[in-house]
């Protein structure tokens with residue numbers, strides 16, 4: 001299959017992508033978080049193609065994207081008061097709500113769960129595409145399963161060229177990590193995946209919000225997490241990533257003492273001058289937004305420079321930094337060394 005690269009800024013590009021969606025095809029779609037691999041959410045056959053293109057495990061459900069709050073009504077059993085409040089505060093934006101699903105949601109989307117994740121993205125191209133397609137859009141991150149998520153159209157082409165109908169280039173993603181997932185199907189609500197909307201922001205609207213164990217910790221073998229995606233190894237470059245937990249000085253000393261062929265560093269912006277191995281940066285030490293935006297690009301870049309062992313500076317799990325911590329821990333298979 002020839003994968004079309006469409007520039008969203010060009011006339012007719014969004015309409016062309018919408019036509020592909022309507023006729024059961026797959027399109028790489030820009031969102032403010034990461035690129036999504038989009039299909040008509042109401043067409044089980046089209047959704048099944050997403051799993052094949054990504055090599056995605058069959059028990060990992062998909063998020064359904066809408067372009068107006070009114071579209072949620074027929075996708076879920078009911079819209080609780082808490083969902084309305086959250087939507088008012090943070091939609092459109094980088095947040096997914098898990099609710100009890102309606103019969104309209106095909107099994108291919110929910111993979112046997114009684115719930116569905118709904119997201120109303122803020123990216124103008126994503127919204128235009130959903131509106132033009134005239135159907136809700138199911139979309140996981142547009143990466144090969146297991147690899148880092150994609151934050152540019154070029155990343156999507158690298159993973160999906162020849163496997164999907166088109167990629168709609170809407171430029172680099174501004175948030176850079178996937179949406180926050182909160183389930184309202186349990187009481188109190190529970191954070192399943194940290195993202196662009198912080199835990200503090202959720203609590204400001206909902207009061208008590210519990211944090212699922214899988215957010216900060218590795219899962220025990222055979223465990224069945226509330227969010228099935230949590231049990232898979234994720235976001236991993238080919239290199240073996242080791243997180244070093246310590247201050248800047250201890251980090252630089254450790255990395256420099258362990259330099260050798262294939263060793264590389266993933267450090268904060270400005271620290272590269274202290275490091276005597278190839279270094280890739282991912283935002284300033286307290287600039288959690290920049291860390292989120294740059295993380296997946298940095299992980300992909302480390303593979304491009306042939307890194308085999310990557311020593312990563314440990315992110316602080318604060319604000320959006322919690323999402324960065326969660327992703328990097330998974331990329332490292334929870335391998336953390338305390339130093340200094």
Ligand code: TXA
Pocket residue numbers: 031033034035036037060061062063096098110113115116117119139140141142177178179180181192226227228229230
């Ligand atoms: O920002 C995002 O959310 C991006 C963009 C494209 O919108 N999408 C995304 O999708 O990250 P994906 O499939 O890569 O990650 C979705 C996660 C998976 O871990 C999945 O297990 C979980 O959401 N999930 C989906 N539906 C769920 C449900 N009903 N209950 C619990 N977890 C669910």
Ligand code: MG
Pocket residue numbers: 140141149
């Ligand atoms: Mg994903």
